[in-house]
Amino acid sequence: MRSMLWKQWLLCCALLLVAGQALAADKPNVVILATGGTIAGAGATTANSASYQAAKVPVDKLILSVPELTNVANVRGEQVFQIASESFTNAHLLQLAKRVSALVKQNDVDGIVITHGTDTLEETAYFLTLTVHTDKPIVLVGSMRPGTAMSADGVLNLYDAVVVAGSPDAKGKGVLVAMNDQIDSGRDVTKMVNIKTNAFSSQWGPLGMVVEGKTYWFRAPVKRHTANSEFDIDAIDQLPTVDIVYSYGNVPAGMYESAAAGGAKAIIHAGTGNGSVADRVVPALRKIRESGVMVVRSARVPAGFVVRNAEQPDDQYDWVVSHDLNPQKARILAMVALTKPRDAKDLQRIFWEY
Numbered sequence: 001m002r003s004m005l006w007k008q009w010l011l012c013c014a015l016l017l018v019a020g021q022a023l024a025a026d027k028p029n030v031v032i033l034a035t036g037g038t039i040a041g042a043g044a045t046t047a048n049s050a051s052y053q054a055a056k057v058p059v060d061k062l063i064l065s066v067p068e069l070t071n072v073a074n075v076r077g078e079q080v081f082q083i084a085s086e087s088f089t090n091a092h093l094l095q096l097a098k099r100v101s102a103l104v105k106q107n108d109v110d111g112i113v114i115t116h117g118t119d120t121l122e123e124t125a126y127f128l129t130l131t132v133h134t135d136k137p138i139v140l141v142g143s144m145r146p147g148t149a150m151s152a153d154g155v156l157n158l159y160d161a162v163v164v165a166g167s168p169d170a171k172g173k174g175v176l177v178a179m180n181d182q183i184d185s186g187r188d189v190t191k192m193v194n195i196k197t198n199a200f201s202s203q204w205g206p207l208g209m210v211v212e213g214k215t216y217w218f219r220a221p222v223k224r225h226t227a228n229s230e231f232d233i234d235a236i237d238q239l240p241t242v243d244i245v246y247s248y249g250n251v252p253a254g255m256y257e258s259a260a261a262g263g264a265k266a267i268i269h270a271g272t273g274n275g276s277v278a279d280r281v282v283p284a285l286r287k288i289r290e291s292g293v294m295v296v297r298s299a300r301v302p303a304g305f306v307v308r309n310a311e312q313p314d315d316q317y318d319w320v321v322s323h324d325l326n327p328q329k330a331r332i333l334a335m336v337a338l339t340k341p342r343d344a345k346d347l348q349r350i351f352w353e354y
Contacts, residue, residue, distance in 0.1 A: 028110035028166030030073040031103055032158075034059035035081040035096065037117025039154040041146035050195050052146040054084040054117060062115065065147060066159050072213060073111075073166040085117025085124075085142075090239040090335070093127050097233040104134040111137040111165030115158065118142040118191055118199060121177065125186030126332045129175040129225045130354060131233035137170035138226075140177045140186065144197045153180065153197045160210040167215045173207065174225035183208040185221045187354075190326055192302065203303040203324070224353050231336050240265040242334045244327045246300060247271045253284035266294035266334040270327035275299045275306040282312070289318055294338070294347060298322035298330045308348075318344045323351050 034040065036055030040062060043052035057065075059077035069075050080096055096114070103109050116124055125140045132138065141161035143154030161178040164170050175186035180198050188202035208217035224230075243259040245251075247270055259267050267288065271277055275297035277285060289295045297319055299306050305324035308314050314321060322330035330351075337350045 028073050029108050030075050030111045030113055030162050030165045031109055032059060032063060032075060032077040032113045032115065032162070033080050033096070033099065033103075034062060034077060034115045035085070035092075035117070036083045037085050037115060037119075037121075037142050038146055039115050039117075039141065039143040039158065040082070041143075041148075043146045043148045046148060046150045048146070048149060050145075052148070054146075055082045057147060058082070059115070062147075062154075062158065066155050068159055069162050072159075073162050075162060083117075085120040088117075088120045088124065093124060094233070094236065094239065096124065097128055097131050100128060100138060101132050101134075101233050104132065104136045104138070109136070111139065111167075111170070113158070113161045113165045114138070114140045116140050116142050118144065120328075122186070122190050122200075123328050123332055125175050125177055125189065126329050127336070129186045130229055130333065130336045131231050131236065132175070133227050133229065133232055133234075135172040135227050137165045137167065137173070138175045138186075139165045139170070140175065141179060143179075144195070144199050156181075159213070163210055163213050164215055169215055169217060172227070173217075174221050176207070178210060181209050181211065182206040183210060183215065183217075187221060187223055187225065187329070190302070190329075229354070231339070236336070236339050238339070239335045240338045242266045242268065242331045242338070244268040244270055244298075244331055246327070247276075247278065247281075251278055251281065253281045256281060256284050256288060260288045260291065260293050264293060265338050266296055268296045268298050268322070268327050268330045268334065270298055270300045271306075271311075272300060274304075274311045275321060276311045285319070286317055289344075294334065294344060295319045296322055296330055296334055296347075296351075298325065298327040300327065302326075320344055320348045320351060325351070 040057040041052045041054040042056045059079045139161045145152045164178045177184045177189045193199045243264040306321040308321045
């Protein structure tokens with residue numbers, strides 16, 4: 001009798017194991033790469049939503065804070081960095097992108113989620129858009145409030161990001177950002193507000209939304225990205241220096257000259273209006289371009305795009321315009337593009353295509 005009960009117990013255990021394996025096999029495999037930021041932050045009290053310490057909570061605790069993740073994916077985490085994103089460097093970008101590139105090549109990985117501070121999240125998202133060759137979903141996520149705050153947004157944001165990363169419908173749409181129920185293109189999205197949960201938006205609108213664990217899509221990116229990019233992180237080990245100079249009334253030409261003297265391979269001019277350049281700055285930028293440094297006219301305004309040969313004769317001066325890319329994203333593209341020697345005409349082509 002005891003022997004029969006033992007056999008029945010073993011059979012039940014085997015059936016439960018098989019059932020568990022079948023359920024796990026039905027779920028996508030998502031890797032969460034943690035880099036720090038507010039989503040891993042902690043405040044002194046629950047009332048602290050804007051003053052807190054970022055990058056305090058490790059990835060395993062982040063995952064445990066959202067038990068519902070097990071309902072939508074087989075999740076595992078890696079702690080890549082534990083920093084506030086304003087401290088991201090080119091070295092961090094390279095290390096993170098190379099790790100993502102290695103993971104997406106694995107058959108047991110269906111999607112990647114990257115937890116990230118919001119300050120430079122858009123820059124990292126665009127860098128990955130340009131350099132990682134895959135059609136698998138790569139989703140960046142952050143939060144505007146630490147997990148210790150009342151109405152913390154990180155828990156739902158992380159859940160939504162895993163949903164998107166595991167969704168077959170997200171394949172081939174490039175690097176994505178999932179925050180505040182929205183799915184945005186990593187190319188287009190930018191941080192517009194610093195103390196609200198709806199901090200990120202794109203002037204061209206979101207790609208879709210996540211509602212109660214389901215994705216809804218409304219458009220797809222048309223610019224070149226990821227699998228269709230001519231750039232490959234596996235072939236990039238160093239990034240050239242590209243600096244941004246912010247224009248304003250009474251801006252001195254010396255700021256541009258200093259950037260060029262400091263070794264910049266390109267200068268992003270964050271101009272007023274249509275990337276306008278002050279009359280006293282034009283001679284300095286022309287001289288800088290003649291020395292071999294690229295000049296890219298961008299704009300400090302949050303929407304619209306820079307029109308070539310308007311305000312300045314770009315063809316005559318051999319300058320480049322950033323089109324609709326803001327200064328920080330123009331810097332990312334210029335850095336990636338200038339890992340190989342190029343003339344201004346080819347660099348302009350890249351700004352049109354990406």
